[in-house]
Amino acid sequence: MIDENFKEYQYLPIGVLILDRSLTIESVNARFCEIFNVKIDMLINTPLDHLFSPKDRKGSANFYDKLSQYHQGFLDVQATFRLNRADYFVRLRGMQIDKQWLIYVENTLIEQDITYDFLIAQERWENIFKNSEGGIVILDTKRRILEYNKIFFEMMHFRSEHEVFLSEEALLGKNLFALFKRGDFDWLDRAICEHIKAPKYKQLHKNVWYRDRYLDVRAGTISLPIKGFVGCFIIFQDLTERKLAEERQNHLLSELQHANNELSKTLETLRNTQSQLIQSEKMADLGQLIAGIAHEINTPLGAIRSSVENLTELFTKLLIEFPIFFKDMSPVQQGDFFKLLEKSTRTAVALNSKEKRKCRRKLAKELSAQAIENADDIADTLIDMNVYDDIESFLPLLKDEKSQFIVHKVYELSSLQRSTKTIATASDRAAKVVFALKSFARHDYKGEKVDTNIIEGIETALTLYHNQLKRGVEVITQYDDLPVISCYSDELNQVWTNLIHNALQAMDSKGKLTIQAILEENQIVIHVSDTGKGIPDEIKTKIFEPFFTTKPIGEGSGLGLDIVKKIIEKHKGNVTVKSEINKGTTFSISLPIN
């Protein structure tokens, strides 16, 4: 039948192939040969299968699928033919007529062909659809899946009740919302149903969690100009990573905030503890200092008290005895008496015990030579009165029969004078200590720098440690003429006392303490050296660390040098240490002048 009509096919504007049952080419029209630039002889008796391009297996597979399931009407597929080494994208429309196949072949890649335009449009659409970053699904008017892209498939990963993955084909034609677990997208199903009832373009938008994914869901209706409402589309954007990142960030921020709060609390506690420790350190140092100062003040006070007692006793006695004593003395004797008294109160070289013994022996001998009775006693008293030379002018007085009594009275009166001197000296000493204490305790209340003489601060510290130093420490000071510098003087005083205190401990209060204050170009350098046991190399780097101490537990907080370092750093200065075992240690402090 086809053969009978084949002449007519020759004039059709498209290619025509006539195939036998085994799909072997029996006839070809001229247009086919023209379009694909082939000779008819090349095609006759060739299986159609040979025309399919190996590059488009999808096309040929689609053709065979359709062919095997062909029942009636036209089968209509797109495929690629390879003819004369050129590939042609073709549309094949075929039908079986008796035992033959009639196939219309159109080359769709001819520009300005409407099929071509449709194909290009379809490819363009598929390209966008396929490469979209979101999962896209298109539903028909009954919410059945018509089309979807790879992202949608992988995002949803629908599974059967036995956790078996649904294939891509299995999704097609299924109601999308029946695939979700009940409740997951009911809101969207309801909204889409509403749209279907009264279709008008409106986009739905919501962000939701679905399984372990956080999705941005947007849906809208599809209305075509001619067919009107044909369904809807849904775009799922996976925001999980962003959401998780946000949550992680929020969590981290919250943790950070919490950690910050904790750190703040810890810092506060540490500050309090540090403050307490520093206070303890200060108090420990201060305790020792105060013990020394107490001793320093107690000593002159004792001397004063003793002198006052002496004065009180002698005054009482002399007030009663002197009128009678002087009444019995001649004017010459009275003159000699006061001369002797004056000599006894002169400032003379103080004799040591050995010298005193030697002088007493010599004086006793001289007095004996003058036939003075009780020469030994009188010599003894005279030596106590610091009278051991030039006694010739007093010989008349000493030769008097009551000379021992007269000399004793002179001694008592000179004692009065010595007591008053002692009181003056002790008062001066106490006043000096109090002054040093006042200098040490001077606070820069406003926390501002004040002009300070560094040497005064060092001297004040030395004064306060005088009690400890005097027992066996030789103090050597070498001071350049230093300018006044602006500093936190109270804190620097703490530096000097700490260093002196450490030096004393290092030397076990026996040795040589050398303090040098040197003026260099733009800085003042203070070296505090002791002759103590030195610092081992392995701990040199640690001595400025807080809480590091070599002292027995309870004796030091380990903050002394840390405080020194911090105070010096606060002054933009520097502190270094040089030490040699069993030779001593030198701490060097440099302070900028400006």
Add this chain to the structure above:
Amino acid sequence: MELEAIQKRFKLVYDHESYRRIIAGKEVIVHCHHYNSRIQNTVEGARQINGRKIILSSAETIFADYIADIFEPNDSIDDKWQIVAALYAHLGYGLLDFSEINQGIITAKSSHFVQGWLTGFEERTEPVCTFTEGYLQGAIYAVTGEIVYVNEESCMISDAPECRFVVKKDRILPIARYPKKIFNFKAKTDSEFVKNPNIDEQKIIQSLINMPICGNEKGLIPIFGVYLAAMPADFYNLVCIRFVEEMRKSNLFYVAKRLLMNSAESCAMNTFRGIVNSKEWRSLIAPMVKTQEDELFGIIAVSNALGWGNWHVAKLIPHELLIMQSLNGYEAIGFREYRDKIDSPQCFMLTGVAAGIMALVYGEGTIRERFGIYFSEESNCITCSDHACVFEVEKV
């Protein structure tokens, strides 16, 4: 009869030398719902032939003998119905209920073929349990000696609560017989294959042998992200051979060949995508996988453990070329047993699968987009008297 006693008769024997899985004396191949539903779709969908009959009668023929061979002399009729149902469930086909067999009714509340189609294929309204009809015809013959027709009157595929099979006894035609010849084939042992240092194939195979790949309480095997089922190799061979022969009668031999290869290619991609996304893969094989090539070797190892072919990589150029050699694939051996030699290769399943594996491992996009990006050809085949089957896959 205790179920445990019945199941002892189904104990798996794995022949490490030939890579064969044997249950109750019969070589079985473990395929998944993708392959089963695609083969059914291809064979039944061909309008030029009666594909439904091919599936049904192949199942009938195979299971009439298979089931009869499982029976023991002392088994009662009840025991035999129990064994028929237990075998059906054990092999992963679903649950059969013979409580109404005297009224000529058999029901199934669970079905591999329904589940497989629903999760693997497009919507369908006509009954899908063609295989089960054949299984039941063969089983009834094995149990009672009666030659019957079994027709699925309603199917869960179209939302029926159960699949309902009606037995009709007005049959005259006997059970078809497809005799096999003995084919003494000794697989070659001197082949050299590409070794993958990361994939321990023997470990994978042994793990899969130890894994209970048998029906659960619903008679299904949802493992590796797919519904597995153990099907006699003879069944697949008969269906494919007869399909090709029937199509050849319509002068559509190469169409049949293309259809079978294309089905296998799609099946491989779907099957192994399910497998590599499964928890079983993640726990057993994924720890060995570091590269795409490792994944390919892992997939081959799994297919060998499932009894597909004793095939191995002879050459691999990543992304470009794969040459596989199958030493005793069930298709080739089955063809020789049923039909003897032929002048063209017949391993359509492995040809398509080889292309599908490459497309899955190295391709991108949906299965539809990946399809056809590799071209596979069987260059040597045991059916053509070659010593081994060779599949060459190249990027298109």
